[in-house]
Amino acid sequence: xxxxxxxxxxxxxxxxxxxxxxxxxxxxxxxxxxxxxxxxxxxxxxxxxxxxxxxxxxxxxxxxxxxxxxxxxxxxxxxxxxxxxxxxxxxxxxxxxxxxxxxxxxxxxxxxxxxxxxxxxxxxxxxxxxxxxxxxxxxxxxxxxxxxxxxxxxxxxxxxxxxxxxxxxxxxxxxxxxxxxxxxxxxxxxxxxxxxxxxxxxxxxxxxxxxxxxxxxxxxxxxxxxxxxxxxxxxxxxxxxxxxxxxxxxxxxxxxxxxxxxxxxxxxxxxxxxxxxxxxxxxxxxxxxxxxxxxxxxxxxxxxxxxxxxxxxxxxxxxxxxxxxxxxxxxxxxxxxxxxxxxxxxxxxxxxxxxxxxxxxxxxxxxxxxxxxxxxxxxxxxxx
Amino acid sequence: xxxxxxxxxxxxxxxxxxxxxxxxxxxxxxxxxxxxxxxxxxxxxxxxxxxxxxxxxxxxxxxxxxxxxxxxxxxxxxxxxxxxxxxxxxxxxxxxxxxxxxxxxxxxxxxxxxxxxxxxxxxxxxxxxxxxxxxxxxxxxxxxxxxxxxxxxxxxxxxxxxxxxxxxxxxxxxxxxxxxxxxxxxxxxxxxxxxxxxxxxxxxxxxxxxxxxxxxxxxxxxxxxxxxxxxxxxxxxxxxxxxxxxxxxxxxxxxxxxxxxxxxxxxxxxxxxxxxxxxxxxxxxxxxxxxxxxxxxxxxxxxxxxxxxxxxxxxxxxxxxxxxxxxxxxxxxxxxxxxxxxxxxxxxxxxxxxxxxxxxxxxxxxxxxxxxxxxxxxxxxxxx
Numbered sequence: 001x002x003x004x005x006x007x008x009x010x011x012x013x014x015x016x017x018x019x020x021x022x023x024x025x026x027x028x029x030x031x032x033x034x035x036x037x038x039x040x041x042x043x044x045x046x047x048x049x050x051x052x053x054x055x056x057x058x059x060x061x062x063x064x065x066x067x068x069x070x071x072x073x074x075x076x077x078x079x080x081x082x083x084x085x086x087x088x089x090x091x092x093x094x095x096x097x098x099x100x101x102x103x104x105x106x107x108x109x110x111x112x113x114x115x116x117x118x119x120x121x122x123x124x125x126x127x128x129x130x131x132x133x134x135x136x137x138x139x140x141x142x143x144x145x146x147x148x149x150x151x152x153x154x155x156x157x158x159x160x161x162x163x164x165x166x167x168x169x170x171x172x173x174x175x176x177x178x179x180x181x182x183x184x185x186x187x188x189x190x191x192x193x194x195x196x197x198x199x200x201x202x203x204x205x206x207x208x209x210x211x212x213x214x215x216x217x218x219x220x221x222x223x224x225x226x227x228x229x230x231x232x233x234x235x236x237x238x239x240x241x242x243x244x245x246x247x248x249x250x251x252x253x254x255x256x257x258x259x260x261x262x263x264x265x266x267x268x269x270x271x272x273x274x275x276x277x278x279x280x281x282x283x284x285x286x287x288x289x290x291x292x293x294x295x296x297x298x299x300x301x302x303x304x305x306x307x308x309x310x311x312x313x314x315x316x317x318x319x320x321x322x323x324x325x326x327x328x329x330x331x332x333x334x335x336x337x338x339x340x341x342x343x344x345x346x347x348x349x350x351x352x353x354x355x356x357x358x359x360x361x362x363x364x365x366x367x368x369x370x371x372x373x374x375x376x377x378x379x380x381x382x383x384x
Numbered sequence: 385x386x387x388x389x390x391x392x393x394x395x396x397x398x399x400x401x402x403x404x405x406x407x408x409x410x411x412x413x414x415x416x417x418x419x420x421x422x423x424x425x426x427x428x429x430x431x432x433x434x435x436x437x438x439x440x441x442x443x444x445x446x447x448x449x450x451x452x453x454x455x456x457x458x459x460x461x462x463x464x465x466x467x468x469x470x471x472x473x474x475x476x477x478x479x480x481x482x483x484x485x486x487x488x489x490x491x492x493x494x495x496x497x498x499x500x501x502x503x504x505x506x507x508x509x510x511x512x513x514x515x516x517x518x519x520x521x522x523x524x525x526x527x528x529x530x531x532x533x534x535x536x537x538x539x540x541x542x543x544x545x546x547x548x549x550x551x552x553x554x555x556x557x558x559x560x561x562x563x564x565x566x567x568x569x570x571x572x573x574x575x576x577x578x579x580x581x582x583x584x585x586x587x588x589x590x591x592x593x594x595x596x597x598x599x600x601x602x603x604x605x606x607x608x609x610x611x612x613x614x615x616x617x618x619x620x621x622x623x624x625x626x627x628x629x630x631x632x633x634x635x636x637x638x639x640x641x642x643x644x645x646x647x648x649x650x651x652x653x654x655x656x657x658x659x660x661x662x663x664x665x666x667x668x669x670x671x672x673x674x675x676x677x678x679x680x681x682x683x684x685x686x687x688x689x690x691x692x693x694x695x696x697x698x699x700x701x702x703x704x705x706x707x708x709x710x711x712x713x714x715x716x717x718x719x720x721x722x723x724x725x726x727x728x729x730x731x732x733x734x735x736x737x738x739x740x741x742x743x744x745x746x747x748x749x750x751x752x753x754x755x756x757x758x759x760x761x762x763x764x765x766x767x768x
Contacts (some may be wrong), residue, residue: 004404006626008541008561010633011395020388043641044733107550112727113639135519138557138639140542157392166491173522174558177392242390249394255522256498258425343496349428369554 014253018181018241020159020234024145025063025070033076035180040114041142049080049144051102051129053088053121056147059190063120077116080109088125090278093163093170102132111140116179118143120187123151123282127173129319130161134176142178147187149199149233150283152242154206157181159253167342169270175254183241185234196228197319198283203240204314205290209264210243212359220319261361263342264353265289268327271338275326287320288327289378295375295382297355300368307358312382323383327376339367398637402541402565402625404618407537409447409454417460419564422762423525424498430712432527433464433495435486435513437472437505440531443574447504464493472509474662475545477554486516495524500563502527504571507535507666509559514545518560525564531571533583533617534667537624538590541565543637552725553654559638565623569618580612582667587624588698589674593648594627596743606701645745648737649673649728652711655722671704672711672763679766680759681739684752691742696766707767711760723751 021031036046050067057063064083071079084105092098102117111117115141120175126144146156162173164190185251200218216237218225224232268331269289272280280288281287291312298308315322343350353361386744389711405415420430425631434451441447450469455463468489474483486501495501503513503523510528517526530540547600572580584602601623602609608616653673656664662673675696682692699706727734733749 004622006402006404006541006629007399007401007621008402008629008633009397010637011397012638013393013395013534015391015393018390018392020390041733067693103549103556107552107555114642135556135558136557137555138546162522165487168491171521172487172519173492174519175522238388238390245390245392249392253394254396349425 001008003024003216010076012184014085014159014177016178016180018245019240020183020185022185024182024377025066027070027073032070032182033074033370036077036116036142039179044114046077047080047109047111048077049082049084049105049107049109049115051084051086051117051121051125053125053147054085055088056121056187056190057085060178060187069279074079074151080105080111082109086125088121090124090164090273090282092128093124096163099128099132099163102129103136106132106136107203109179111136113137113140116141116143120145122146122148123155126151126156127162127170129268130176130178131163131173134161134174139174139176143174144178144181145187146181146183148191148195149188149237150195150202150384151199152183152188153199153237154202154244156183157241157244159248167274169274177253183237185230188228188230188233191228193228193319193340194281194284196233197226199287200225200236200292200318201283201315201320202244203236204311205264206240206243206262207249208284208290208294208311208355208358209261209353209361210247210359211239212357213235214239214243214306219314222314225325233274246313258349258351259363260351261363264361265291265293267338267342267352268292270325270342272326276324280324280326284320285324288322288324291315291322291379291382292327292372292375293352294355296367296372298356299375299378303355309382312379321383328382336369336372355370389515391432391666398543398561400562400564402567402629404567404622406569407435407446408566408568408570411451411454411457411761416454416566420461420500420532423563428498430461431464431493431495431499433466433468433489433490433493433499434453435468435470435501435503437509437531438573439472440476441469444571449498464489464495464606466493470509472487472505474508474548474657474666476512477508480547480549483512483516483547484511487520487530490516490520490524492761495520497521497524500525500527502529502533504529505535506530506532507539510535510540511544511546511554514560514562515547515557515564518545518558523558523560526560528562528563528565529571530567532571532575532579533621534579534586535583536567536572537581537583537621538586538628539630540567540761543632550657553658561637567621569614572612572614572617575612577703578665578668579618581610584609584620584667585667585674585699585704586628587620588695589648590624590627590631592674592678592695592739592742593737593745594631594743595623596741597695598623598627599743600643603698606698610702620758642733642735643748644748645737646733649677651676651722651726651736654726656708656710660708664710668704669708671699672706672708673766675699675706675763675766676711676756676759677736678739679762680751680756683759683762684738687739687741695742695765700767704768707764717737720753720756 117133146152155225159177164168165171269285294311356362501517530536543561546554606656653669656669678695737745
């Protein structure tokens with residue numbers, strides 16, 4: 001009986017919509033209501049627990065009362081009387097008390113696997129609340145309502161959640177697709193210049209590794225993007241989210257392999273965020289990380305100097321800082337430790353995406369540290 | 385642009401083997417080694433971190449040195465120098481310091497998504513370690529080596545993990561299939577009578593709701609099962625595990641719906657475990673829970689009195705107590721609260737499995753509390 005075995009094999013299907021809308025909780029907008037009513041068992045009165053980013057609540061003072069009115073208008077679901085308003089930003093992922101607070105509310109309000117946690121906020125809050133929802137009862141249903149460019153075009157439409165632990169970014173988390181994402185343009189109007197810009201980093205990233213036409217489109221619309229032109233911003237978000245979703249669905253959604261092309265530029269970005277104690281935001285760090293790996297791609301001979309410098313100048317034209325003091329000499333060891341942490345988080349071989357050409361990424365499994373040092377120096381030079 | 389949306393849709397495939405073997409870490413047994421070597425990238429030296437149930441380590445004093453020798457024998461993978469030996473049983477699921485300890489080790493030893501955590505122990509330890517592995521780096525690979533009848537024939541071959549939180553059993557957890565399960569008969573030989581028996585409850589459960597032939601087989605082998613006859617025990621485990629695996633694969637592996645027939649008898653069992661402060665073990669609680677819902681099935685007119693009593697007597701013949709003082713009058717309210725907690729954990733409608741006949745379960749969404757009270761009284765009577 002030594003080699004007797006039973007084979008277990010099955011697939012788990014996932015499906016969700018990413019909606020693009022405006023004024024989600026205006027009474028006339030039935031998108032949210034229709035989604036809840038038509039989801040799963042129609043005869044069952046569903047519960048919805050809201051968690052709102054403090055910054056968003058401050059910028060949209062009527063938001064919570066608008067949500068209450070929206071639920072009162074037609075009795076389509078049970079709104080939990082407590083609407084959690086929590087600090088967003090990286091700190092909510094660093095301090096376990098935040099996700100414990102969400103779990104407490106899930107428990108107290110009897111949110112079950114057929115109820116919803118609806119999270120309104122930026123990428124960090126969505127990550128943290130998604131984690132709390134993902135581990136409660138082995139996963140209660142999560143609705144994401146991203147409020148920043150970065151979360152609407154990238155993280156908010158994906159399948160991951162996480163919090164930071166033991167000083168490491170995203171150390172704890174799960175793969176847990178949301179049941180729906182509502183991208184409401186209205187939320188972008190209260191964003192400052194810094195946040196509008198930050199989100200463009202992920203758009204440039206996905207364009208550089210996947211879609212040269214989208215890259216050209218971004219260059220052709222620099223002015224409008226800087227000015228936050230609504231129609232142009234919406235098109236940027238739609239195209240970026242679409243590329244992101246396509247990538248997840250066509251590949252390895254729960255990342256069982258080593259490939260992770262969407263993390264182009266992210267190994268340095270993650271480390272920079274820590275080294276700067278999160279003074280530098282994710283999109284800003286990603287911009288620098290992309291510039292670094294683009295210059296490295298040039299130094300390895302894959303793309304031309306002109307192409308590589310063009311990427312750096314594009315970020316500069318959009319107002320990004322393309323260098324940070326944490327990249328300077330003394331911290332270089334720290335930065336290269338980042339490569340190892342990145343490998344460890346993903347596991348297996350080190351896998352870094354470089355540019356084969358503009359619009360096409362490819363993977364390498366080794367980094368030449370001396371050449372990367374040169375890329376750092378070159379980036380510093382170009383950024384003066 | 386109000387109704388613009390993108391649809392995301394994909395499936396995530398899972399596959400794993402449940403191996404039946406003996407003396408897994410004897411040098412001649414290459415099963416474990418072959419699995420590791422052939423898993424994923426063959427050129428990559430994999431790491432394995434072991435976590436061992438304290439009770440198992442005590443009963444098998446050579447186990448850890450045997451593991452070290454097994455890895456030294458042929459250099460097929462990197463054994464982490466620290467082998468965690470942790471208390472098993474429900475307490476390791478109640479105290480967060482246990483899973484934090486496992487996460488600490490995962491971090492310190494650089495266990496990544498292409499490395500393995502191998503857990504040797506009973507169902508509770510497997511649950512707790514599975515949770516720690518499931519949330520670290522969004523899931524490092526878990527190998528389960530169950531050491532009790534209950535974990536070899538039931539929980540250890542399934543797709544869930546969990547810890548207890550806020551006084552509620554399995555409040556935190558994820559769906560995270562293992563990459564392999566090794567059922568080693570050798571571990572069962574050190575089990576006491578109570579543990580050998582405890583595991584039979586899940587076998588009777590799955591037989592009652594799915595397989596009348598297996599039910600008859602159990603009745604025909606009462607003597608051998610009590611005596612812990614190796615061949616009979618192994619057949620029992622194999623058939624029970626097979627039914628369990630088939631159920632998961634053919635249904636709704638990650639339980640997105642309300643159905644949960646494998647939880648026959650479990651609503652009362654979970655609550656009894658808490659009410660008895662875990663003095664009563666899971667298998668023992670399940671036995672009582674099954675008797676209760678079997679008698680309720682009779683009182684509702686689905687099965688005959690003789691069939692229902694036969695189930696109670698089978699448990700008694702196997703040496704199970706079929707009643708517990710926590711079911712007595714004063715605690716009845718508590719017990720019925722258990723129905724609500726059970727519903728909440730699963731979510732949606734209350735869904736309880738009853739017996740349509742011996743060998744076939746079916747689901748109801750309402751429980752008649754007065755009739756359930758009668759079932760409790762009847763069970764007390766039959767248990768005197």
